[in-house]
Amino acid sequence: MNMMPHDRFLRLDLVLERTGLSRATLYRKIQSGTFPRQVRIAERCCGWRESAVSEWMNSPISYLVDDIPPQA
Known part of the structure; x- marks a missing residue:
């Protein structure tokens, strides 16, 4: 049986630390589809x-989220 490794959720502070992005840049990239979207973990918790x-x-330069509708 092929077991996939467990994927864990990273909170905002750790994502900012790992990527070196500022909070504003991170959310700008999410909005434009060039950074993965956060996932709701609980009612008031995302990761x-x-x-x-x-x-x-x-591949930060060429990364695109493929399920973002095109901007008009």
Whole structure:
């Protein structure tokens, strides 16, 4: 049986530390589809999948979220 490693959620402070982005830049990139969206973990708690942040870090210039509708 092929077991996938567990993906954990990263909170905002850790995402900012790992990426070196400012909070404003991070949210601007999310809005434009060039950084992974956060996932709601609980009613007042969001985080990012570690695998998605790692994927972005492997190719930050060419990263695009593929489910963002095009801007008019």
